Amino acid sequence: MIRTLKHGLLWATLAVAVLTTLTQLLQLYGLAGQNRLVSQLLAGKDVGADELATSAPEVRMARAVYLSQHQRYDEALATLNLLLQQTGTEAQAYTRYNLGNLYLRQAMEKAQAGKFNEAMPLLGLAKQAYREALTLDNQFWDAKYNLEVAMRLLPEMDRITSGDDADDLSQKTQLWTTLPGFPRGLP
Template sequence: MRGEWRVRIAAGLALMLALLALLGVRQWRKAVAANADIAALLAGHDIVPERLAVASPPVQLARAVYFARHERYDDALELLDVLETRGDAAFRADVYYNQGNLQLIQALDRVEKSEIDQARVYAELAKEAYRRALLLVPGHWDAKYNLEVAMRLMPEMDRVSHADDEPPRAESKRLWTGLPGFPRGLP
């Protein structure tokens, strides 16, 4: 009797180990496929729609970056809006960071076209996205840096829009040469 139970327990343990190994192989294959999809997107090749239906959030984020590189900003922002609620805090911070980057690119593009009002809207959206990223991951250095860039863009746009509207006046002394409290240079 005792030997029979030992055999059953050993067989059950062997079956559980086999199932765990199969699950591990399955997850490994998914990771390999996701890495291949991300590499293809970053190399400039879109992936087939069948793969997109089952794509993981990191693959979808890579596709948003692909759209941004091909100047399909609306498609990228739409995909990033979907990804805002998926993944852990670090992943969502990266989503907000990429949203901010797209908004900042569009703000700078509007400044070059002298569309200051539209540029101001995009810059505010970029700042909000960077702030959301920093709420999730306070140490996100790239988001901090780009937030500072977006904040410095606004006074420049104010000076450009007011300079066109007002007659020239005597230069006033600027009390601050930059934003206080933000580090300059690398840490």
């Protein structure tokens, strides 16, 4: 009787070990697939929406960054807004940081093109997104840094758009030359 009990316990332990191993292998396979998608995005190749349907939020975040870097701002904004509805507190802070980066990148492009009236609202949205990220995680150094960049840029844009100087070409150059060592923000 004891021998049969030991024998059954041994088989049950083996079955649990095999089941645990299979579960871990399936999780590892899923992670490898997600890493493949992120690597594909880093290599400059877009990932289809059908592949993103079952992927982790981190893969969607990587795609949003990819879309932003390729000036596909509307798609990146839609992806980030979807992530805001689905993720936890830490991921939301990172999502809001990337949302701020998206707005800041657009604002800087508009400012460099001389479209200050279009750049100012985008800069305000970037500052708001960075502040929201810092509300969720007050130790988020990258958000603090980029908020400082946005705050340093806005007063200069206000001064230039107020009409103090008449020459448009000198106005463009003044925006960037008054900020010594102007940082471009973090990724």
